[in-house]
Every structure is written in structure tokens, then in C-alpha cells.
Amino acid sequence: MTTPVRVAMLGCGFIGEFHTLGLRYVRDAQLVAGCDASQERREAFAARFGCRAIASLEELCADPEVDLVIVSVPNHLHRDAVMALAAAGKGVACTKPLGRNADEAADMLRAVTDAGVFNAYLENVIFNPDVLRMRAMVEAGSIGRLTTARAREGHSGPHAPHFWNADLAGGGALLDMASHGAEYARFLFGKDVAVTDVFAWGATLVHGGRTTGEDNALMVMRFEDGRTATIDVSWSSKGGLEGRFEAYGDAGRLITDISVGSLKAFVERPAGYVVEKADVETGWLFPVPDEVRVHGHDLMMANVIEAYRDGRAPQETFRDGYIVNGVLDAAYRSMRSGHWEPVTLDAALLGSPA
Numbered sequence: 001m002t003t004p005v006r007v008a009m010l011g012c013g014f015i016g017e018f019h020t021l022g023l024r025y026v027r028d029a030q031l032v033a034g035c036d037a038s039q040e041r042r043e044a045f046a047a048r049f050g051c052r053a054i055a056s057l058e059e060l061c062a063d064p065e066v067d068l069v070i071v072s073v074p075n076h077l078h079r080d081a082v083m084a085l086a087a088a089g090k091g092v093a094c095t096k097p098l099g100r101n102a103d104e105a106a107d108m109l110r111a112v113t114d115a116g117v118f119n120a121y122l123e124n125v126i127f128n129p130d131v132l133r134m135r136a137m138v139e140a141g142s143i144g145r146l147t148t149a150r151a152r153e154g155h156s157g158p159h160a161p162h163f164w165n166a167d168l169a170g171g172g173a174l175l176d177m178a179s180h181g182a183e184y185a186r187f188l189f190g191k192d193v194a195v196t197d198v199f200a201w202g203a204t205l206v207h208g209g210r211t212t213g214e215d216n217a218l219m220v221m222r223f224e225d226g227r228t229a230t231i232d233v234s235w236s237s238k239g240g241l242e243g244r245f246e247a248y249g250d251a252g253r254l255i256t257d258i259s260v261g262s263l264k265a266f267v268e269r270p271a272g273y274v275v276e277k278a279d280v281e282t283g284w285l286f287p288v289p290d291e292v293r294v295h296g297h298d299l300m301m302a303n304v305i306e307a308y309r310d311g312r313a314p315q316e317t318f319r320d321g322y323i324v325n326g327v328l329d330a331a332y333r334s335m336r337s338g339h340w341e342p343v344t345l346d347a348a349l350l351g352s353p354a
């Protein structure tokens with residue numbers, strides 16, 4: 001019998017719950033602890049999922065019964081958490097964005113590389129079943145030569161204060177949401193095709209009273225062979241989470257909207273949770289039956305745990321997170337300069353071109 005991978009959740013908030021539920025059907029995962037600075041949150045988490053509650057990162061690092069820590073705390077805590085966990089010899093899986101910028105992500109990549117610990121970058125969108133199928137169809141040549149990819153991601157604004165503090169979070173809607181689109185584009189084009197430069201626009205159109213960060217943004221990623229991907233994100237889009245992903249080739253196109261399923265409901269009385277950031281509880285609704293699966297967390301967690309168990313790298317590593325941060329840094333430079341900006345990454349750290 002295989003020894004289970006003993007997993008701890010660092011951060012028992014919104015994404016900590018998704019990550020935990022993503023472990024539900026993963027045979028070789030054993031959730032052993034939830035660590036959160038909030039006593040209320042960690043105790044509620046421990047009671048709900050039947051695991052131990054841990055109060056601090058220091059205790060988590062020293063815990064001999066933890067193999068792999070899933071970093072699900074706010075952006076500004078990712079770097080220091082990973083540095084401490086790597087130094088303690090723990091495997092780490094970190095939510096997006098890996099760092100607040102490429103410098104932080106580089107520190108994190110160096111730390112896990114030097115310590116020789118398992119590392120996974122938790123980008124869920126590319127584990128959505130439609131997106132996986134799109135990639136397989138592109139690879140099979142069904143749409144001919146892929147010419148461009150598009151992503152539109154939006155909602156009406158984040159649920160927690162740390163996102164709204166742009167200095168603390170490291171950015172606004174672009175960093176928060178285009179991190180998904182950037183990796184989606186790399187996934188479709190192939191990770192061996194480097195993103196060379198980026199053109200971007202961003203503005204605070206709606207939430208100026210709440211944030212100094214951009215609440216709407218556009219980003220064009222240009223690959224080394226001249227092909228492009230366009231990522232369009234918003235924190236002021238009403239009516240529930242938007243997640244539309246498209247791919248165009250010279251022999252066809254592929255389009256999915258992962259934020260709606262086939263269920264349509266008209267209700268006059270609220271029935272509780274509808275869908276992420278639904279904005280309304282009555283009227284015409286489009287509830288998604290299982291967001292954990294639809295958002296890709298089931299397959300992502302299976303990929304991470306199986307890789308850890310088998311002693312190999314998962315599909316997405318810190319190297320990918322570092323590249324995404326590099327793309328987003330170039331986008332922020334472009335927002336300020338009004339020009340295309342090159343993606344500048346440390347080639348030695350990357351180890352091979354991308």
C-alpha cells in the first residue's frame with residue numbers, strides 16, 4: 001500500500017477551502033492540518049475537515065507529520081512562507097500569483113531549488129476539463145496552426161481587503177486575474193515557445209474609492225515567433241465570475257465559458273450559495289453544480305499529489321510561476337510606458353529558454 005502524502009493547508013480562507021475540497025477524491029492525500037493566523041478560521045477548518053489546527057508557520061515548519069504544505073495565504077505572505085517551508089525541508093505548493101513580482105518569485109524558485117524540495121505552482125484554470133480538451137485538440141492539429149488565444153476573466157471585485165490594497169497585494173486586477181490567462185496562453189502555445197514582450201493597459205474605472213490598483217486591464221502577450229494572446233480582466237464585471245477562454249487557428253476555433261454550465265434557474269426565493277461572486281440570489285441564475293471540479297482544482301490536486309508521491313515534478317512548478325510573474329511585471333511596465341515591454345527573466349535561474 002502506498003504511504004499517503006500528509007498535507008497541511010496554510011491559510012484556511014477562500015482558496016484554502018477550494019484547495020482542500022480539491023483533495024477530496026485524491027486517493028493518496030491525507031489532510032493532517034490547517035494553519036491560519038485566525039483562531040476562529042483554523043478551528044472551524046479543523047472541525048469541518050477532521051484535522052489538527054496549527055497556529056503559526058513556525059509550528060508548521062517544525063511539524064514532523066507534514067510532508068507538503070499548500071500555501072493559500074494572501075500574496076504578500078507567499079515569499080516568506082515558502083522560504084521558511086523550503087528551509088524546513090517541506091514540499092510546497094503555492095497558489096497564484098507565485099510572487100507579487102518576478103523578484104519575489106525568483107527568490108522562491110531559488111529557495112526550493114537550493115533546498116531540493118518538491119514545488120508546485122497552483123494554476124487551476126489549465127486543469128479545467130474544457131481547457132484540457134482544448135489543449136489536446138490544438139496538439140492534435142484540429143484547428144491547424146494556432147494563431148491566437150484569448151481569455152476574458154472578470155467579477156465584480158474581490159471578497160477580502162488584502163486584494164484591494166495594491167501595495168500590499170503587489171497589483172490590482174491584472175496581477176490577480178491575468179495570472180490565470182498568462183499561464184493558459186503558455187499552456188496552449190507550448191511552454192517551449194517563449195513570451196518575449198507584452199503590451200498592456202490598465203485603469204481604475206470603478207473602484208477608485210477602494211483601491212489605487214487597476215480594476216480593469218488588457219494585456220497582449222507576444223511569443224517569440226510573433227503570435228499573440230490577449231488577456232482581458234475586470235474587477236467591475238457584474239453577474240458572477242466570468243471565465244471565457246478561446247483559441248483560434250487557421251483551420252478552426254475553440255471556445256469555452258468555464259463559469260457557466262448547462263443549469264439555468266429562475267428563482268424568486270434565495271437558495272443560498274449560487275456561484276462565485278454571483279452578485280444576486282434571485283431572478284435568472286446560472287448555478288455551477290461543482291465549482292471545485294469546474295475550476296480545475298480536482299485534477300490539479302491529483303496532479304500535484306501523484307507527482308509528490310512518485311518523486312517527480314508536477315505539471316506546473318515554481319519555474320512556471322516565475323515566468324508568469326515576469327510576464328505580469330512587463331505588463332505593469334507597459335501600462336506606465338505605453339509601449340511594448342520585454343519580459344526579462346534570469347536565464348540561469350530558468351535553466352532553459354521559455
Ligand SMILES: NC(=O)c1ccc[n+]([C@@H]2O[C@H](COP(=O)([O-])OP(=O)(O)OC[C@H]3O[C@@H](n4cnc5c(N)ncnc54)[C@H](O)[C@@H]3O)[C@@H](O)[C@H]2O)c1
Nearest residue numbers: 011012013014015036037038072073074075095096097160
Ligand atoms: N486559484 C484561484 O483561482 C484563486 C482564487 C482566490 C484566491 N487565490 C489566491 O489565494 C491567496 C489567498 O486568497 P483568499 O481569497 O483565499 O484570501 P482570504 O482572505 O479568503 O483567505 C486568506 C486566509 O489566510 C489567513 N492568513 C492571513 N495571514 C496569515 C498568516 N500570517 N498566517 C496564516 N494564515 C494567515 C487569513 O486568516 C485567511 O483565512 C491569494 O494569493 C490569492 O491570489 C487564488
